[in-house]
Each structure stands twice: as C-alpha cells, then as structure tokens.
Amino acid sequence: xxxxxxxxxxxxxxxxxxxxxxxxxxxxxxxxxxxxxxxxxxxxxxxxxxxxxxxxxxxxxxxxxxxxxxxxxxxxxxxxxxxxxxxxxxxxxxxxxxxxxxxxxxxxxxxxxxxxxxxxxxxxxxxxxxxxxxxxxxxxxxxxxxxxxxxxxxxxxxxxxxxxxxxxxxxxxxxxxxxxxxxxxxxxxxxxxxxxxxxxxxxxxxxxxxxxxxxxxxxxxxxx
Amino acid sequence: xxxxxxxxxxxxxxxxxxxxxxxxxxxxxxxxxxxxxxxxxxxxxxxxxxxxxxxxxxxxxxxxxxxxxxxxxxxxxxxxxxxxxxxxxxxxxxxxxxxxxxxxxxxxxxxxxxxxxxxxxxxxxxxxxxxxxxxxxxxxxxxxxxxxxxxxxxxxxxxxxxxxxxxxxxxxxxxxxxxxxxxxxxxxxxxxxxxxxxxxxxxxxxxxxxxxxxxxxxxxxxxx
DNA sequence: CGCAGGCTTGAGGTTCCTCAACGAGCGTGG
DNA sequence: CCACGCTCGTTGAGGAACCTCAAGCCTGCG
Numbered sequence: 001x002x003x004x005x006x007x008x009x010x011x012x013x014x015x016x017x018x019x020x021x022x023x024x025x026x027x028x029x030x031x032x033x034x035x036x037x038x039x040x041x042x043x044x045x046x047x048x049x050x051x052x053x054x055x056x057x058x059x060x061x062x063x064x065x066x067x068x069x070x071x072x073x074x075x076x077x078x079x080x081x082x083x084x085x086x087x088x089x090x091x092x093x094x095x096x097x098x099x100x101x102x103x104x105x106x107x108x109x110x111x112x113x114x115x116x117x118x119x120x121x122x123x124x125x126x127x128x129x130x131x132x133x134x135x136x137x138x139x140x141x142x143x144x145x146x147x148x149x150x151x152x153x154x155x156x157x158x159x160x161x162x163x164x165x166x167x168x169x170x171x172x173x174x175x176x177x178x179x180x181x182x183x184x185x186x187x188x189x190x191x192x193x194x195x196x197x198x199x200x201x202x203x204x205x206x207x208x209x210x211x212x213x214x215x216x217x218x219x220x221x222x223x224x
Numbered sequence: 225x226x227x228x229x230x231x232x233x234x235x236x237x238x239x240x241x242x243x244x245x246x247x248x249x250x251x252x253x254x255x256x257x258x259x260x261x262x263x264x265x266x267x268x269x270x271x272x273x274x275x276x277x278x279x280x281x282x283x284x285x286x287x288x289x290x291x292x293x294x295x296x297x298x299x300x301x302x303x304x305x306x307x308x309x310x311x312x313x314x315x316x317x318x319x320x321x322x323x324x325x326x327x328x329x330x331x332x333x334x335x336x337x338x339x340x341x342x343x344x345x346x347x348x349x350x351x352x353x354x355x356x357x358x359x360x361x362x363x364x365x366x367x368x369x370x371x372x373x374x375x376x377x378x379x380x381x382x383x384x385x386x387x388x389x390x391x392x393x394x395x396x397x398x399x400x401x402x403x404x405x406x407x408x409x410x411x412x413x414x415x416x417x418x419x420x421x422x423x424x425x426x427x428x429x430x431x432x433x434x435x436x437x438x439x440x441x442x443x444x445x446x447x448x
Numbered sequence: 449c450g451c452a453g454g455c456t457t458g459a460g461g462t463t464c465c466t467c468a469a470c471g472a473g474c475g476t477g478g
Numbered sequence: 479c480c481a482c483g484c485t486c487g488t489t490g491a492g493g494a495a496c497c498t499c500a501a502g503c504c505t506g507c508g
Contacts, residue, residue, distance in 0.1 A: 063367050067448040073370040075362050088355045127351050131312045134358035136298050140315065141361060142289050144368035145408035146297040148495070156431065176455065184369035186497055191456055207505085208455060224291040373464070400487060410465055415488055432487060433472085 010094065024083060024125045025055045025105055031115055032107030037061075039097035043085075046095045050087040052106050056080050059102020060173040063094040064181065074182040076136065079163055083129040100173045143182045147224065152183040153193040154222045157203065161213055170211040235384065248307060248349045249279045249329055255339055256331030261285075261322035267309075270319045274311040276330050279303050283326020284397040287318040288405065296404040300360065301398065303387055307353040324397045368408045371448065376407040377417040378446045385437055394435040 033059060039045055043054065051074075054061075055160065061078040063085075075094055078084045085096060086109075116123050143155045156179060161170055172179075180187045196209075197203045202219055204212035213219060233433060258281060261267060267278065267285060275397040278285070287309075299318055302308045309320060310333075323330075327381055340347050343405045367379045380403060396403075404411045420437075426443055428436035 015414075053337055067370060069448065071370045071448075073366045075365055078288045086355070088352060088359060093359065123351075125348075127354060128312060130354050130358060131310070134319065134354060134361060135312060137358060137361040137365060141299055141365055141368060142291075142297045144365060145405075179368075187454090188456080188498085189496060192496095195438060195456070211259060224293065224295075411487080412466085412489085413464060416464095419488075 015106055024129055025057060025081060027119060027122050027125060028055060028105060028107050028112065028115075031111045032105050035104050035106050037102050037104060039098060040101050041098050043096040043098060044092050046092055048092050049090060050085065050092045051109050052085060053083065053112055054085040054096070055105040055107070056082050057103040057105055059104075059171075060099040061096055061102060061104065062099050062174070062178060062182075063096045065094055072181045073184070074178060076133070076176075077182065083126075083133070086126075086130065086137070097137065099178065105214075148181075149185055149189050150193050150196070151196065151222060151224060152185065153190065154202075154219050156183055157211060157213065158219060158223055168213045168216070170213065172209045172211060176208070227305040232422065248353055249281060249305060250347060251343060251346050252279060252329060252331050252336065252339075252353055255335045256329050257328050261326050261328060263322060263324050265322050267320040267328065268316050270317065272313050273314060274309065274316045275333050276303060276309060277307065277333055277336055278320070279329040279331070280306050280308070281327040281329055283324060285328065286323050286398070286402060286406075289318055290401045296405045297408070298402060300357070300364075301402075301406065307350075307357070310350075310354065323402065340353040371412050373407075373409055374417050374420070375446060375448060376409060377395075377403075377421065378396050378426075378443050379416065380407055380448055381435060382443060392437045392440070394437065396433045396435060400432070 032052075036206050039058075044050075044052075046065065056078045057100060058080055061082075063073050063076050064072055064074045064077065066072050076084070077099065085092065085185045087093060112122075112126075116126070139159075147155065157170065160172065161167070164170060174182075176190050179185075180190045183190065185193075194203070195207060198205050202213075202215045202222075204214055206212070225326065228258065245286075256276075261283070268274075268276075270289065280302045282304055285306075285308060286298050287300050287302065288296055288298040290296050296370050300308070309316065311317060336346075336350075338351070363383075367376050381394065384396065385391070388394060398406075400411045401408075404414045407414065409417075418427070418429060422429050426439045426446075428438055430436065
C-alpha cells in the first residue's frame with residue numbers, strides 16, 4: 001500500500017507519522033505560492049472550478065456547505081499540514097474560508113499532477129492525505145449520526161487537543177457558531193454543554209476561546 | 225491529477241466514468257480471490273488487522289461502528305464496484321458485514337501494494353476510489369449534521385437511485401434498521417417518514433423493500 | 449469609558465425518540 | 479393447502495433532547 005511506503009520511510013528515518021503532512025507541504029512548496037488570508041476571508045466558493053489544491057501552512061481553514069434556506073454545515077477544520085480542496089470532479093463541492101489569519105500553500109492542480117511523474121513519493125503522500133481526511137470524516141459521521149450533544153462536545157475537544165498537539169491547554173481558533181455548525185448543533189446548545197462540562201469539573205474555561213482539559217480520562221469515557 | 229488520467233482514458237475509450245470502479249475490480253481480479261458471503265455474515269470486525277482490501281462484485285456490504293452502549297452507526301453501504309476496508313493504519317476502524325448474499329473480491333494489501341509498481345493506472349484508480357468514498361462521506365455528513373428526518377430519507381432514496389442506476393424503481397437491499405442506523409434516526413422515524421412520503425404521492429411502496437420514485441423533481445427540491 | 453460582537457442563560461416549543469401494541473409477509477411444517 | 483410462528487415493519491401515545499426566541503452579559507478594543 002501507499003501507506004506502507006510512507007510508513008516504512010518515516011519509520012526508517014525516525015520521523016513520526018504525524019509529520020508526513022509537513023512532508024506534503026515541503027514536496028509542494030516549490031510548485032505553488034504561499035498566500036496569506038485574513039480572518040473570515042474566502043479561499044474558494046462552492047461550484048467554483050477546482051483548479052487549485054491547498055495546504056494549510058499556518059492558521060485554520062473551514063470547508064462548508066450552505067443549504068438553500070441558510071443552514072450551514074462545516075465539513076472540516078483544516079489545520080497546519082492539512083490538505084484541502086482536492087476534488088475528483090471539475091468543481092469544488094464546498095466553500096473554504098480562513099477561520100483566523102492563515103497562510104496557505106496554493107498549488108495548481110495540473111502542476112501537482114505533472115509532478116506526480118517526477119516524485120514517486122508524492123503519490124503516496126497524496127493518497128495518505130486523502131485517506132486521512134476520509135478517516136476523519138468517518139469518525140465525524142459517527143459523532144453526527146449517533147452521539148448526544150454532550151458527547152459531541154467531548155469528541156470535539158479531544159479531537160482538537162490531538163490535532164493542536166496540546167496536552168491540556170487548548171486555544172480554539174473557531175467561534176461557538178463554527179463549533180455548532182461543525183457538530184450539527186445550535187450555538188446555544190454548544191454554550192450550555194461547555195458550561196455544564198465546566199461545572200462538572202471536566203474542563204476549565206478561563207476565556208471562551210481557551211479550554212483546559214481537566215480530566216482527560218473522564219472525557220474519554222464520555223466519548224463512548 | 226490522478227482523476228485526470230482516469231477521466232481522459234475513460235472519455236477516450238467512450239467509457240462512462242461510473243464504470244471506473246469496475247476497472248478497479250478488473251485490475252485486481254488476478255490478485256485476489258472472489259469470496260461469497262451470506263446475508264448478515266461478517267467480513268471483518270473492528271480492530272482486526274487490515275491486511276486485506278475488498279471490492280464488492282455483487283450484492284451489498286455495510287461498514288459500521290458500534291458504541292459501547294450498543295448504538296450502531298452505519299458509515300456506508302458499498303455496492304457493486306465499490307472498494308472498502310482500506311485503512312491508513314494497521315487495523316480496521318470499522319466492521320463490515322454483507323447486507324445480502326454478496327460476492328466480494330478479497331485482495332491482500334501487500335499484493336495490491338506491490339502491484340502498484342507494475343500497473344501505473346492502478347494508483348490512479350486507487351486514489352479515485354478513496355476520493356470518491358470521501359466525497360460520499362462529505363455529502364453524508366451534511367445530511368447527518370443539518371437535515372431533517374424527511375430530508376434524510378429523501379437524500380437516501382435519491383442516493384440509492386443514482387447508485388443502483390435505476391430510474392424510478394428501487395429494490396433496496398437493506399432493512400429499515402439499516403437505513404435508520406445509516407441516517408442517524410430510529411427505525412420508527414424511518415417508517416413514518418416513508419409512509420408520509422407515500423401519502424404525499426412522492427413515492428410508492430408496493431412492498432417494503434421496493435420503492436418507486438413518483439415525483440423526482442419534488443424529491444429533489446426537498447433535498448435542499 | 450462606551451460600543452459592538454460574541455457568548456451565556458432562560459422559557460417555551462418542536463422534532464424526534466422511547467415504549468408498546470399491532471399487522472404484514474414469508475417460510476415451515478402439519 | 480392452510481395454519482402457525484417468526485421476523486420485520488407500521489402505527490400510536492407520551493416523553494426527552496435539542497431548538498427557537500429573547501434578553502442580558504461579558505470582553506476586547508477603539
């Protein structure tokens with residue numbers, strides 16, 4: 001498998017698997033441009049041609065859909081090292097915006113494609129990124145399909161603490177509304193559940209964007 | 225992009241893009257074994273080693289998770305031509321069962337991997353399968369995160385009518401419980417919503433597994 | 449210090465779930 | 479061939495979880 005290449009290589013070099021994503025940014029750095037985006041600025045819109053592929057260098061990006069009546073659903077948050085915007089079809093199926101001031105590597109799809117012939121490892125990294133995004137999506141479907149509001153918040157906090165690589169202290173880049181639209185809840189429910197987790201002593205909320213995971217094992221047991 | 229190869233080739237040969245999946249089965253046919261599974265029989269379990277990759281030849285397969293308290297969520301239904309069971313890690317994150325009597329092509333992961341060097345198109349097909357599974361997951365997250373029970377049923381019926389390639393007449397391989405666990409609902413709600421869609425004249429239900437789409441445009445407008 | 453945007457809290461309503469009973473379809477066996 | 483039982487699906491009544499609407503409160507910033 002593609003993954004096996006990547007795994008062997010990274011084990012061989014003593015690199016942690018989580019660093020693979022950085023490798024993708026490195027492999028592509030020469031092919032594209034680093035573009036800064038302001039908070040809440042659009043990176044691409046739904047139904048626009050998907051001629052470019054994106055890698056987050058710093059900051060955070062949300063990809064989302066909006067239904068005809070205005071309901072919004074955030075499909076994913078993309079953090080440093082994550083690839084987004086790659087489609088099988090000609091157009092984007094989602095829109096993308098910077099959650100906070102972010103730097104994004106923008107690579108022409110055709111350039112990435114032609115590079116595939118020259119760099120044999122690139123194909124593996126590309127597949128690995130796609131597969132990892134899919135795995136996150138699968139885990140998230142379980143959250144959306146079968147978990148309660150409290151469990152969703154716990155799952156979200158644990159996911160973010162892993163991905164932001166912070167042991168107990170989390171600086172969330174996104175607003176309550178973003179969290180709600182990611183978890184399939186309303187902003188009020190998100191707020192209430194966080195308050196409740198704080199009252200129960202599982203987390204601390206010194207400021208609204210800063211979360212401290214006080215009892216990780218209790219949180220994990222709430223995560224089913 | 226990988227997709228571009230596949231697209232060019234299939235257009236050049238006058239093959240519909242939806243046939244690409246069959247190409248994957250064809251490419252792998254020599255590498256693995258065709259194994260028949262009975263209705264509801266297990267193909268693999270959660271946390272088992274992911275040493276094999278699977279392609280549905282006929283029938284239907286469900287991949288799912290079960291939470292500690294018994295709640296089940298079906299991540300996806302896999303129909304003829306679909307690949308499943310490919311992981312980035314060493315173990316399966318989901319279990320898989322045959323929904324109905326099915327034939328499945330089972331390929332050793334390592335065999336698939338070594339074949340990648342010999343067959344340059346295989347990498348493209350593999351990426352395309354993964355990306356397509358991911359796209360289905362993204363669409364499904366929107367359903368689970370932001371759609372009402374009625375909209376979920378409509379989305380499900382339209383998805384199945386596309387994937388089963390049937391214009392108006394659907395023979396569903398799965399039970400009401402399967403549908404409920406796929407859509408994040410209960411079996412009772414699924415039943416009620418189908419009954420309501422029938423009363424409204426949007427669908428027909430001659431038998432409970434057979435659905436006729438009576439008013440496709442009305443259904444589409446309910447799909448936001 | 450005052451404003452604006454985002455966050456929290458409360459009260460009441462809606463959707464969907466839970467629990468329970470009934471019914472339809474189908475294979476088996478008398 | 480029909481009765482029987484079993485599984486699966488449907489329907490109803492009541493309840494719980496989450497949403498909606500509304501108000502008030504921080505907090506960061508000019």
